[in-house]
Structures are given as structure tokens and as C-alpha cells.
Amino acid sequence: MGKHPPATELSAIADKPSPTLGELSMMASDDLKTQDIALLNLRCAEGLPGSEDLDISRSLKTLDRWANKVRQETERTIVNFYTEPDKYENSIAYYRMLMLVTVLQQDFGVQYNPDRIEKIDFTRSKDLFIHGMINSDNGGTCVSMPVLYTAVA
Numbered sequence: 530m531g532k533h534p535p536a537t538e539l540s541a542i543a544d545k546p547s548p549t550l551g552e553l554s555m556m557a558s559d560d561l562k563t564q565d566i567a568l569l570n571l572r573c574a575e576g577l578p579g580s581e582d583l584d585i586s587r588s589l590k591t592l593d594r595w596a597n598k599v600r601q602e603t604e605r606t607i608v609n610f611y612t613e614p615d616k617y618e619n620s621i622a623y624y625r626m627l628m629l630v631t632v633l634q635q636d637f638g639v640q641y642n643p644d645r646i647e648k649i650d651f652t653r654s655k656d657l658f659i660h661g662m663i664n665s666d667n668g669g670t671c672v673s674m675p676v677l678y679t680a681v682a
Contacts, residue, residue: 547568547572547585548564548572549572550572550573550575553569553572565589565680566676566679566680567588567589567592567659567676567680568585568589570658570659570676570680571583571585571588571589571658571659571660572585573658574654574657574658574659574660577654577658578652578653578654579653579654579655579656579661580654580655580658580660584664587664588659588660588663588664591663591664592663592680592681595632595633595637595681596681596682598632598636598637599628599629599632599633599681599682602631602632602636603624603625603628603629603632606628607624609624610624626682629678629682630678633677633678633681638666639662639669639674639677640668640669641668641669641670641674642656642661642667642668642669642670643668645668645670646670649671649672655667656672656673657670657672657673658673658676659673659676659677661673662674663677
């Protein structure tokens with residue numbers, strides 16, 4: 530059932546010199562829109578309180594591993610959708626997003642930080658950027674979780 534062409538691996542980005550935040554801020558819109566969302570998010574977090582242990586290359590490799598696991602699990606279980614599509618709102622996109630969230634939560638422990646559901650601490654970069662969920666048990670927030678899901682998807 531539908532093999533997909535390999536996505537650009539974030540680890541390939543991690544192994545190349547990546548633009549600094551200053552370089553990104555000077556890019557033309559057409560160049561900036563070609564940059565990876567995870568790289569952009571991680572670059573924005575650099576130097577902020579809570580990012581002292583941020584390793585962009587390691588983070589991108591982790592996200593790449595997570596994306597591969599999501600792809601594998603989705604392909605392994607896609608028969609569930611075709612067998613009972615009504616359980617998934619008759620939408621393959623719905624099924625794929627459900628698998629994305631399920632794998633990230635169950636296999637990699639990605640979750641909301643319950644201490645930040647009501648009160649986000651805007652002085653903590655780990656609450657605002659994706660590195661708070663990568664190689665960290667900080668957890669995410671309404672600000673960081675959508676970016677992480679988009680980066681892995």
C-alpha cells in the first residue's frame with residue numbers, strides 16, 4: 530500500500546552548516562520559506578534562558594528518528610484505516626495525524642507540561658520552543674506542540 534518517496538531527512542540538514550539566526554533574519558522571503566521549520570524554531574531558541582544545553586544537530590537527528598518511526602508505524606498499521614475507515618472519519622489524513630500524535634506520545638513521551646497548561650512561563654525557552662520536548666522531559670505547551678507536530682509530519 531502506497532510507499533511514499535523518502536522525505537528530506539532532518540539529519541541531512543543537521544550535518545550541513547546551517548544558517549545562523551542573523552543569517553535567517555536577513556534572508557529574502559523566497560529563501561526563508563525553504564528552510565526547515567524545526568531548524569528555524571531551534572535557531573530562535575538559541576541563547577535564551579533554558580537553551581543552555583541545546584544541541585541543534587542532535588535535536589534534528591532526534592526529530593528525524595521520530596519521523597521515521599511515525600512513517601514506519603503508519604505504514605505498518607494503515608490496514609486499520611482501509612478495514613474500518615468510518616472509525617477514522619473516512620479520512621486518511623485524520624488517520625495519519627492520529628498515528629503521528631499516538632507515536633510521539635506513546636513511543637517518545639511527547640506530552641503537554643501540566644504545570645504550563647494554565648500558566649505558561651514566557652521566560653523559559655523550553656516552554657516556548659520545541660527543544661523543551663526533544664531530549665528533555667520539560668513537556669510542551671500550546672505554543673510549542675503544534676510546531677513539533679508540523680516538524681515531524
